Amino acid sequence: MFQIKLDKLNTLIEFSIEGLVQVDEMKQFLAELRRSAVTLTGSDLKIFADMRKFRPASPNVVEEVREVHELAKTMGVRRLATVLESEVLALHMSRLARETGADKFIRRFTDEQEAREWLATGESLRKSRRLP
Template sequence: MYQLKIDLINALIEVTLQGVVRAEEAQAYAVAYKKALGTLYGRRIRVLVDFRRFSIASEEATELLRDIGTTSAAMGVVRTAELVQSDLAALQAGRIAREAGIAELVRVFKDEGAARGWLLGDRAAPG
């Protein structure tokens, strides 16, 4: 299951992924995510992804996350904070970001407040 919210004021996309995402749901998520990126296109987009209740069980899910990461960078995402529950999940999230070529845009957190602070901390910076 996934949930997606757009914060127009902060150019922030909030994504929550839960459980095991099946192929058809993964495709629907990819379409909804790209549409959200399009809504904010031209701005310095930030993304908060909550993986704390998500199980990356399949290679298909991993591939989808890599593709979405690549699309994010191309559409103007400047920062992505990923919330995880365990050290193993943090390692997996880091590996996926490296494989997508977006490791410099991604930081992994266990604390939601720290993730939000990092995401929104540079809003006054030019660019």
């Protein structure tokens, strides 16, 4: 299951992905994210991704995250904060970010508030455990 919210005033896309996700659902999410993203303009575009309850059904689902990174690069996203609980998933996300060049604007967090602070300011005021 996924949910996408747009905050046009703050040029922010928020999304959450939860549960055991199959490749088909991930492709639906990507299509909806693309449709939503074209409605936002501005040079300060940010994305908040809540993936704490994301459970990919297969490695192919994780690979679809590459498309999210590519889309973010194409859109000129300034910052993308991902909140995760799984260190294994965080390692996969880090690898994909490096491979796509998105590692320049993506950070992974375990604390939602810290992620939101970083999105707003570019700085993290707290020092909670940041994932790789």
